[in-house]
Amino acid sequence: MLSKTFSLLGNFAAFIAAFVLACAGIGAVLPERRVPVLTSKFDWLAQHGDEYDVLFVGSSRTYHQLAPEIFDSEMAAAGHRVRSFNAGADAMFPPEDTYVLEKILASRTKPVRLVLVECNPVNLRHGIDERYTLRAVHWHDSVRTWTTFRAAFFTDNKKRTWRKRLEKAQQRWPEFSEHAGYWMERNSNIGRGHELLTEWMGTASSKDKTESGLGKRNDGLMPFSVSEVMNAEQGAVYEKELAGMRARSWRGSDGDPVSLEELRVKQRLVERAGGRMVMVIPPFVGDKIFRPKQAEGLPPLLDFTNPEKYPELFKAEHRLEISHMNNTGAQIYTRLVARELLLLLNAEKR
C-alpha cells in the first residue's frame, strides 16, 4: 500500500516536473510578450537607453503629464544639461512599475542620473479594461506576484485574532487569486502559440498589434489633446470635490508596509544603477493620497497635492477631471516639477 502511494506520488512528481521544465523550455525560446505602450518603450530604450539620464516612471498622471522636452529645457536654463524619457503608462501602479523600472535599468550600460517615480501604493485591483489582458499578465513574475500576495494578506502590522485574520484573508482572496492566475498564465505560456499562429496565418486582428507609447518626439510622452477641457457639469463636480478636499486638514495616508517596501526596492534598483530616486505625488483631488513619511529613509518627495501652494495646478481650466490635467495644465506641472527638483538639488548642495 505504502509503495503504491509512493509510486503514485512519484508519477505525479514526474508529471509536474516535466510540465514545469517544458513550460520553462518553451518560455526560454519565445520572444517577450508584446504589450501595448510598454513594449515600444522597452524596445526604444534597449537601443537608445544610454542617451537618457533622467527617467519618469508612473501612471497616466506621469505618462500624459510630464513632458521631457519642457523638463529638459527648464533644467538646461538652470545649467543642468539632461535628457529625459517618460517611461510611464496608463494605470501603471506598483508593483508593475517596479518591474518596468527593473527592466529598463537592466538594459542600460551607462549609469542613470535621476529617476522620478510617481508615489503610489501597491494596487491589487485592475480596472475593468485592464483585467485579463496581456498587460495584466506581463509583469507577473514570481517576485511581483509575491508582492501582491503580501499586499493582499499582510498590509498592516496590527495584531489580529485568528478569526479576524481568516475573515480578512477570505475578503482578499479573490484579489490575490486573480494575480495568481496571471502568474500561472505568464509562466505556462498560455496562448502564446495561438498568438504566433494567428500572426503567421494573418488572422491576428488590429487589436492584437502593439500600440506605441513613444509619442511624436520618441520621448515616451503621450500628451492629452490641447482642446480637452471639462464641460460645465464636470466642472461643477470638480469644484465640489476640490472644496471638500480644501475643507479637510489632513489628507492621505503614511502607507502600508508593503507599499513602502516597494518604494525601497525601487530606490535600491536606482542606486544600483548609479542614480538617485525622487518621489513625486502629482496634483490630484481626493482623500486617498499615499504620502510616505520622510523619516523612514526613503528618497526625497515632491508633493504637488496642495492647492494652496500650487493653485494653478488646480484651476478648472487646467484640468480634465479630479485625477488628470489637460495639456496646458501638464505643461505647467512639468515646469513646476523641474523647478522644485532644482530647489531640492540646490538645497542639498548647500
Next chain:
Amino acid sequence: MSATLASLPPASPILFVEFRFLWIFAVIFLVNWALRSNTARKVWLLVCSHAFYTCFFIGEPAAFFQNIAAGRWDQLHEGWWFPLLLWFSTFMDYFVGLGIEGAKTDRGRRLWVTGSLVVNLGVLAFFKYYGFFDENVRAVFAWLGLSPTWEPLKIFLPYGISFYTFQSLSYSIEVYRKQLPAERSFLNLAFFIAFFPQVVAGPIVRAMTFLPQTLKRTEWSRVDVRGCLVLFFIGFVKKSCVSDNLAGIVDAYFCAPQDYNAFSAWVAMLCYAGQIYCDFSGYTDMALGVAGLLGYQLCVNFAFPYFAVSITDFWRRWHMSLSSWLRDYLYISLGGNRGSKLFTYRNLMLTMLLGGLWHGASWAFLLWGGLHGMALIFHREWVRLAGARMVSAVKWIAVPLTFLWVLLAWVPFRAGDTYVGTVTRGNEKATLGEITNQSPLKPIRLLGDGFYDQQGEKLLAGRDTVKRDPLTGDWHLVAQPAKVVARRLGGSFSNTVGVWKSLLCMGGGTKSVCRSVILIVLAILTFVHWVNARAFLGQWWRRIPAPHYAALLGAGAAVAIFAKPVVYKAFIYFQF
C-alpha cells in the same frame, strides 16, 4: 466590429477545458474513491452532478444564494430554476418505468409510455421550439397583412435538455420494450440521467448500457487510468488547440461572408468542418475520460467520420449515440424499411429532418437534415442501381465525395440568421455590426428589448451599454446608460445561399480571410487524423514505464497550454 461582445464576462458554465474544472474534478475524484460503499459514491456523484448542472444557470453561486436569501428574485438569472426540469424529468420517468412494469395490459403499458413521450417531448418542444413557432406565426401574420396582438414570451433553452430528454426517454422506451426491467432505485435512475460528464452535451447514453453499471461497486483496479488520461488529454487538444484556433478563421468569415473571396469560403468551410468535429468529439473524449476515471463507461460517439465512404457510413461514425437513438426509436418506430421503397425513403427523410430539428429550432437545421436525408436516399438508390462491382470500382472517390457533401451541408448549419444592433448613447449613434446566430459569442435570439443567448443571458439590451474602443473602433459593454435597438437583417437561408455561391466562385467579395499557409496547417491536421484512424502508432503509450508516461503527459500538457487561445470558448453542442 464583430468583436463587439467578445469582452463579455466569462460564462458561468464550467467547461472541461478550464483550470477550475481540474480542481473541482480532483475533489470529486478523491472523495468518490475515498468512499467505501457504492451507494455513498452514487449519492456523492449525484449531488456533484446536480451542483455541476446548476452552475450552468445561476451565475456566481455566492451572489445567487445572497439574492435568494434577500428575496431579490428579479436579480436572479432568467433560467435559475431550469435545474428543476432535470429533477422533473427524472421523477416522471421513474414513475413511468414502474407504471409500465406494473401495468397489466399492453394498452396500459402503451398509455404509460405515451404519457412519458408526450410530457418529455412536450417540455422539450416548449422550451426549444416555442420561439421558432412564434417567430414563424408572426411571419405568416405579417404576410397576411395582420399584426399579432400577443407579446412574445421570454422562453429560453435550458442547457442539455435535448440530451437528457432523449436519455430519459430511452429508459421509458426500453422498459416498455421489455429490454430492461424498471429501475426500483430512484438513486440509480437519477444518477444515470444527471451524471455530469454527459448531462450537458452527451453522449446520449442508453439506460441499458448505463444502469447495469450502477448495480456493481466501482473498483479502482478496473479503471484504465492511462486510457482515461490519454482520452482526456486528446479531447483537450482537440477542443482547445485545434477547434478554438480554427474558430477565429470561421468566425471572421461568417461575420461578413459577402466580403470574402471563394478561397476564403473554402478555407472557412474546411476550418468549420475541423472545428465542429474537434469541438464535439473533443468534448466526448473528455467526458469519456472523466467518467472512466470515476469508474463508469460511456458510449463512443465518433469514429473518424470524415473518412466515411458514404453518407450512410458517415452516420454510423458521426454522433453515433444520436444517430443510433434516432434509428432505434424513431426510424424503426416509423416503420423503418418494412414497407415499400417510397415508405422507407419517407421514413429516412422524416428521421433526418427531425434529427436536424433536434439540433435547433431553425429552418437552417431543417435544411441540413434534409440535405443529409436526400443524400441517404440517393446513396441507397445508387447502391441498388449500380451494384456491388460498380460501387467498389469508384471507392477511391467515395471518401472525398462524401466529405464534400458533408461540407456543403455544414453551410446552413453554420450560416445562421444575421442581426444588426444600433446603439444610442446621448447624441452618439453607432451600428453594432452584424451578429450572426452562431456568432463568435453565442447563439443569439432577438427579443423586444435586445439580444439574448438561447439560455436567456442578456447579451445586449436597453439596460446594457457600450463604449467605443478608441484604438480599434470596437464597442464594448460598459455601465453607462445607452439604448440598443436590434433588428433582424438576413435569414439563414439567404446567408446559406450566399456562402454556397461563394464556394462556386459565383459571388462574394475580394478579401481573404487568412494567408494560404492555413492549407499547410489543415494538411498537417488531416495527416495526424489519418494516422490515428489507421492506428499506425498503436497504443504505444501503454507500454512505457509509468513515470515516463507521466512525464510525457506533463510535457504534452505544457505544449497544449502553449497552443490554446487564452479565452475559453463554450462547446458548440452546448447550444443544442
